[in-house]
Amino acid sequence: RRKTMLESCGMRNSVTEAVISTMLSQNTTDANSKAAFASMKKTFDTWEExxxxxxxxxxxxxxxxxxxxxxRSERIQKILQIVQKEHKGSTSMEYLRDLTDDQIKTELTRFPGLGPKTISCVLLFSLGRPEFPVDTHVLRICHSMGWVHPSHNRISAYEHLNARVPNELKMDLHCLLVAHGKHCHNCAANNRPQFPPRDGTKLKCPLKEVSKWKGIVPTSLVCVKSEPDIVLSDALTKINTHEQKSFTIPRLPRKIKSEPIPDIPLSSAKQNK
Structure with a gap:
């Protein structure tokens, strides 16, 4: 399960794999993103194809x-085609390893569908840079612990936490918070963990005890899994290409019901096309 989580976050053999697999993990479960990536690799032999x-x-x-x-398919092709055009037909994104963190962020931001969280995951898990990605689990727990202001969304929380969390703790803390958010009844969205104990018991939440000790009143948050990065990326792309001079950020993100979804065999996935 840890391997699946790390793979969905971008821990892959190549940077190109990391970028595409992380994009596929947006707005879905680890099981579904893993199945989609495996199906794509089984269907095609090369990135050029x-x-x-x-x-x-x-x-x-x-x-x-x-x-x-x-x-997603349109964006995957667009990313690969841009890389090919600028690197003599090659789809390799290994050139990113030679850039600074800020240069990498600037470079990846111009690709469709890649927002702050996705880019942060690629930096941390694929390129080994000190980054602290903020997904829905991390944001929910950090809100309840009082680590970020209640008004912070994922982008503003990322900017704050990425600056405050010590570099040597960023990967471990991120992974721990994500895993905790998926297993703990107290910290899961709507108190419904994605992976509850098989015996039906509820795990004793250590963060709840810390909150009591520090006098923090945990907030009750409803899970809204969204990828505002996609909306912003589309808008920024249009602005950069002069297709649009301004845009309005929607007040509410698109909601996706958060429920446990089992692994789906690739064979059945193809039958349900």
């Missing part, structure tokens, strides 16, 4: 199990 315009529908079908297949 995936990037070919004639294979767009084939790519969409291959990653359908992960959700948002049409949007």
């Amino acid at each position: 995936i990037s070919h315009p004639d294979n767009l529908q084939k790519l969409e079908d291959a990653i359908r199990v992960g959700g948002l297949a049409k949007t």
Whole structure:
């Protein structure tokens, strides 16, 4: 399970794999994103084949199990095509390893569908940089612990926590908070953990005890799993290409019901296209 979580966060053999697999993990479960990535790799032999315009529908079908297949397939091809155009036909993104953290963020921000959380995951898990990604689990727990202001969203919380969390603790703390948010009844969204104990018992939450000791009143938060990065990325892309001069950020993110979803065999995924 830890390996699956790390893979969905971008811990892959190549930077290209890390970028694409992390994008596929947006707005879905680890099981579904893993199935979508595996199906894509099984369907295609090379990234060059995936990037070919004639294979767009084939790519969409291959990653359908992960959700948002049409949007994701278009973005995957666009990213690969941009890299190919700028690097003599190569789809390799290993050139990022030679850039500074700020340069990497600037570089990846211009690609469609890559927002702060996705980029932070690639920096931490693939490139080994000291980053502290903030997903829904991390944000929910940090809110309840009083580590960030109640008004902070994922982007503002990331900016604050990335500056405050010691570099040597960033990977371990991020992984611990994500795992805790998926297992603990007290800290899970709507008190419904994705992976509750099999015997039906409720784990004693150590963070709850710390909150009492420090006099912190835990907040009750409803899980809203969203990827505002996608909206912002689309808008910024249009601005950079002069298709649009301004944009409005929506007040409420799109909600996706957070429920445990079992692993889906690739064979059944293809049948349900």
